[in-house]
Amino acid sequence: MEQSFAGRRALVTGAGKGIGRDTAKALFASGAQVVAVSRTQEDLTSLAQESPGIETLCVDLGDWEATERALSNIGPVDLLVNNAGVALLQPFLEVTKEACERSFDVNYRSVVQVSQIVSRGLIARGAPGAIVNVSSQASQCAIKDHAIYCSTKSAMDMLTKVMALELGPHKIRVNTVNPTVVMTAMGRANWSDAQKSEPMLKRIPLGKFAEVEDVVNSILFLLSDRSAMTTGSALLVDGGYLVG
Numbered sequence: 001m002e003q004s005f006a007g008r009r010a011l012v013t014g015a016g017k018g019i020g021r022d023t024a025k026a027l028f029a030s031g032a033q034v035v036a037v038s039r040t041q042e043d044l045t046s047l048a049q050e051s052p053g054i055e056t057l058c059v060d061l062g063d064w065e066a067t068e069r070a071l072s073n074i075g076p077v078d079l080l081v082n083n084a085g086v087a088l089l090q091p092f093l094e095v096t097k098e099a100c101e102r103s104f105d106v107n108y109r110s111v112v113q114v115s116q117i118v119s120r121g122l123i124a125r126g127a128p129g130a131i132v133n134v135s136s137q138a139s140q141c142a143i144k145d146h147a148i149y150c151s152t153k154s155a156m157d158m159l160t161k162v163m164a165l166e167l168g169p170h171k172i173r174v175n176t177v178n179p180t181v182v183m184t185a186m187g188r189a190n191w192s193d194a195q196k197s198e199p200m201l202k203r204i205p206l207g208k209f210a211e212v213e214d215v216v217n218s219i220l221f222l223l224s225d226r227s228a229m230t231t232g233s234a235l236l237v238d239g240g241y242l243v244g
């Protein structure tokens with residue numbers, strides 16, 4: 001039986017492309033009202049054309065003040081997917097202050113900020129809710145040139161556990177999905193070179209990278225009542241990756 005999200009209002013960050021875009025479309029198709037938040041207006045315009053009725057909001061989530069202004073009157077939100085992320089890859093010894101700041105502002109701080117806004121609204125309404133933070137297998141395994149990216153995702157996983165601890169009494173569940181490589185714009189940019197992707201693939205018993213749909217299905221499960229007893233968890237979508 002298809003999961004219905006009728007009567008729920010969902011906010012998806014990074015909904016302009018890739019995993020976030022397909023998550024927004026899947027939630028909308030499943031009956032949810034959807035607010036799609038992303039950085040590039042053209043992406044949001046095309047999304048609204050593909051799925052008429054999806055609300056869109058264009059903001060750089062790495063800008064705290066702009067995000068506060070953009071979300072100040074967001075209205076009731078029951079389901080939140082913190083998906084927006086950047087992968088600024090640098091060898092550890094070449095990591096820059098700018099890459100550090102941008103990575104943590106987008107991949108971590110925006111998750112704190114948006115989750116606070118949504119959770120305060122839920123608590124004020126006395127309504128239950130669910131939050132899915134889109135992490136990565138990179139939160140649990142070291143990947144060359146991913147020092148800052150891995151760190152942001154590890155921080156996200158721990159943040160998720162503490163959020164689950166503190167928000168549980170308010171009937172707000174918080175989990176992560178932790179995918180392996182997905183050939184989205186981000187995946188293609190960083191994993192198209194076979195010399196890099198082959199060793200990763202060899203460590204995956206299922207012998208393939210994840211599809212966007214695999215991640216979307218896991219996100220919708222963790223948003224749904226079918227995961228009603230799951231919070232503070234990390235759902236790996238990684239084909240059984242063998243951490244070496």
Ligand SMILES: NC(=O)C1=CN([C@@H]2O[C@H](COP(=O)(O)OP(=O)(O)OC[C@H]3O[C@@H](n4cnc5c(N)ncnc54)[C@H](OP(=O)(O)O)[C@@H]3O)[C@@H](O)[C@H]2O)C=CC1
Nearest residue numbers: 014016017018019039040061085136181182184185186187
């Ligand atoms: N692809 C992969 O291999 C994997 C991805 N992930 C995670 O999944 C999530 C989605 O990744 P994926 O779909 O592949 O990425 P994409 O780069 O394909 O899409 C990311 C989306 O997030 C938006 N976004 C990025 N930064 C901001 C910002 N500051 N403010 C608002 N929107 C922003 C992008 O907008 P714009 O393009 O305009 O910047 C884009 O629409 C990320 O958190 C990523 O870390 C986890 C494991 C594997």
Ligand SMILES: CC(=O)C(C)=O
Nearest residue numbers: 136137138179180181
């Ligand atoms: C690209 C990425 O996020 C991985 C491999 O986790």
